[in-house]
Amino acid sequence: MTATHVPGLPVIEDGRLISTNPATGEEAGRVPVADEKAVLAAVERAREAALWWQGLGFAGRRTRMLRWRSLIVQRIEELAELTHRESGKPVTDGLIEATAAVEHLDWAARNAKRVLGPRRVRTRLLVAEHSGHLEYQPYGVVGVIGPWNYPIVTPVGPISGALAAGNAIVFKPSEYTPVVGQWLADSFAEVVPEHPVLQVVHGLGDVGGALCRSGVAKISFTGSTATAKKVMAACAENLVPVVLEAGGKDALIVDADADVEAAAEAAVWGAMTNAGQTCIGIERVYAVEPVYDRFVDAVVAKAGKLRTGEEIGPITMPKQLDIIRDHIEDALAKGGRAVLGGADAVQAPYVSPTVLVDVPEDSSEMREETFGPTLTITKVRDADEAVTKANDTPYGLGGSVFGKKNAIRIARRLRSGMVAVNGTLTFVGMGNLPFGGVGESGFGRIHGDDGLREFARAKAITVRRGPSLLPAMTFERTPAQVKQIVKALRLLYGRKP
Ligand code: NDP
Numbered sequence: 001m002t003a004t005h006v007p008g009l010p011v012i013e014d015g016r017l018i019s020t021n022p023a024t025g026e027e028a029g030r031v032p033v034a035d036e037k038a039v040l041a042a043v044e045r046a047r048e049a050a051l052w053w054q055g056l057g058f059a060g061r062r063t064r065m066l067r068w069r070s071l072i073v074q075r076i077e078e079l080a081e082l083t084h085r086e087s088g089k090p091v092t093d094g095l096i097e098a099t100a101a102v103e104h105l106d107w108a109a110r111n112a113k114r115v116l117g118p119r120r121v122r123t124r125l126l127v128a129e130h131s132g133h134l135e136y137q138p139y140g141v142v143g144v145i146g147p148w149n150y151p152i153v154t155p156v157g158p159i160s161g162a163l164a165a166g167n168a169i170v171f172k173p174s175e176y177t178p179v180v181g182q183w184l185a186d187s188f189a190e191v192v193p194e195h196p197v198l199q200v201v202h203g204l205g206d207v208g209g210a211l212c213r214s215g216v217a218k219i220s221f222t223g224s225t226a227t228a229k230k231v232m233a234a235c236a237e238n239l240v241p242v243v244l245e246a247g248g249k250d251a252l253i254v255d256a257d258a259d260v261e262a263a264a265e266a267a268v269w270g271a272m273t274n275a276g277q278t279c280i281g282i283e284r285v286y287a288v289e290p291v292y293d294r295f296v297d298a299v300v301a302k303a304g305k306l307r308t309g310e311e312i313g314p315i316t317m318p319k320q321l322d323i324i325r326d327h328i329e330d331a332l333a334k335g336g337r338a339v340l341g342g343a344d345a346v347q348a349p350y351v352s353p354t355v356l357v358d359v360p361e362d363s364s365e366m367r368e369e370t371f372g373p374t375l376t377i378t379k380v381r382d383a384d385e386a387v388t389k390a391n392d393t394p395y396g397l398g399g400s401v402f403g404k405k406n407a408i409r410i411a412r413r414l415r416s417g418m419v420a421v422n423g424t425l426t427f428v429g430m431g432n433l434p435f436g437g438v439g440e441s442g443f444g445r446i447h448g449d450d451g452l453r454e455f456a457r458a459k460a461i462t463v464r465r466g467p468s469l470l471p472a473m474t475f476e477r478t479p480a481q482v483k484q485i486v487k488a489l490r491l492l493y494g495r496k497p
Pocket of ligand 1: 145146147148149150154172173174175176203204205206207208209210212222223224225226227228230231234244245246247248278279280369397437441442
């Protein structure tokens with residue numbers, strides 16, 4: 001690599017993608033870059049593998065997935081260390097991230113049969129001679145496109161659901177974290193050596209685009225809203241369904257009866273973990289007047305203790321530093337005040353914790369995803385105003401509420417897919433809860449029952465179990481039978497409720 005190489009910026013040399021650490025520039029590894037032909041070949045191989053994998057049934061897949069889970073747990077330090085080397089995030093952040101991935105893998109493996117397996121459904125009176133059956137069948141080959149900020153858990157979430165449902169996967173990791181992506185595919189192949197059920201293809205955005213057009217039956221995308229739109233447009237060409245996990249601008253509301261210290265601790269964690277590079281990271285706080293001052297003081301005290309290079313790792317994608325700087329500068333120029341950090345917080349590759357107050361609602365720091373360790377705190381009259389302001393965004397991914405009496409009611413009113421009450425980000429750690437957004441944060445769900453159904457098609461089957469008493473669906477019915485059908489309908493459904 002040349003001396004002018006920017007640490008963390010991936011480079012392609014001789015057909016290989018070289019991934020480097022954003023803090024040190026040290027090489028984390030190199031992987032082969034796929035072209036369109038290689039993507040198509042991977043999908044072709046996956047088709048065969050999908051048939052074999054589907055044929056294993058829920059029990060066979062469960063055993064193999066749980067073996068993979070155990071292997072990841074046995075090597076969790078190695079995986080966290082690799083994630084640190086590649087993305088720069090602290091090793092402990094890598095460990096916690098891997099923990100969440102293990103939870104999703106375990107839950108999906110154990111619950112797929114219950115959620116997707118064949119079952120009888122209750123029959124309906126007008127077609128009582130037929131029994132109803134429902135099952136969820138796999139798509140075949142699913143394409144998974146992942147981001148760099150959580151290179152373990154963001155792909156493992158959809159991969160878990162898709163594998164448990166019986167699909168084979170072709171996974172395109174972010175160009176910033178290909179080595180972690182390769183590790184996932186390699187470790188899976190150790191426990192499932194028979195067929196390439198989980199393959200990885202590397203490269204830049206064009207490789208993701210090629211995957212969308214490769215004939216996969218579904219795409220699961222996690223990344224920015226702008227790219228989500230491109231992915232959906234590419235998939236529309238062949239009516240390939242998509243699940244889109246995109247960006248966010250999540251808010252935390254602190255109500256009057258909140259435990260202020262606990263709210264501050266969770267706000268700092270939710271905003272600054274992974275250096276704020278978290279889709280469900282807290283970027284805005286709305287605190288009601290009676291607790292506002294105490295809350296600001298507590299946040300500043302706690303965030304002020306965090307050190308760059310220790311708890312706060314580097315910004316993984318170098319160009320994000322400009323966005324973070326722009327947002328801070330815009331907030332200050334429009335009348336905001338920094339009570340911690342501020343104008344000179346951005347010192348590549350780090351950003352020191354920054355807490356801003358009095359930031360106008362129309363500044364980029366309030367409206368766009370900042371993706372850095374910054375937090376705005378706004379004083380509001382009451383919870384109603386907090387909800388209105390929190391919802392005034394095109395995004396709607398997660399969120400948080402601190403309070404007692406009304407906290408759950410407030411949580412329900414937040415326009416988002418997930419909310420943590422008296423915590424932040426906690427919903428991502430529960431394998432049985434669906435994860436996904438509304439509006440510009442995307443649609444569809446990963447994790448939980450809904451996340452399993454996302455990777456399978458509902459298949460309805462009816463089976464005749466006797467002759468028809470009221471034959472409606474045949475040309476051989478008599479006028480008298482039609483009259484009887486109408487009579488039965490009146491009896492059953494004609495009365496006003
Ligand atoms: P990007 O949208 O830049 O990239 C995501 C993935 O899409 C990468 O693998 C990228 O490849 C690929 N890609 C880029 N262009 C195309 C294209 N035209 N067609 C198909 N694929 C393409 O997102 P980031 O990697 O920067 O991730 C950060 C974003 O992800 C943030 O907005 C964050 O909020 C969001 N996110 C959402 C989550 C959620 O669950 N809702 C979770 C985590 C993050 P390459 O990297 O090679 O360009």
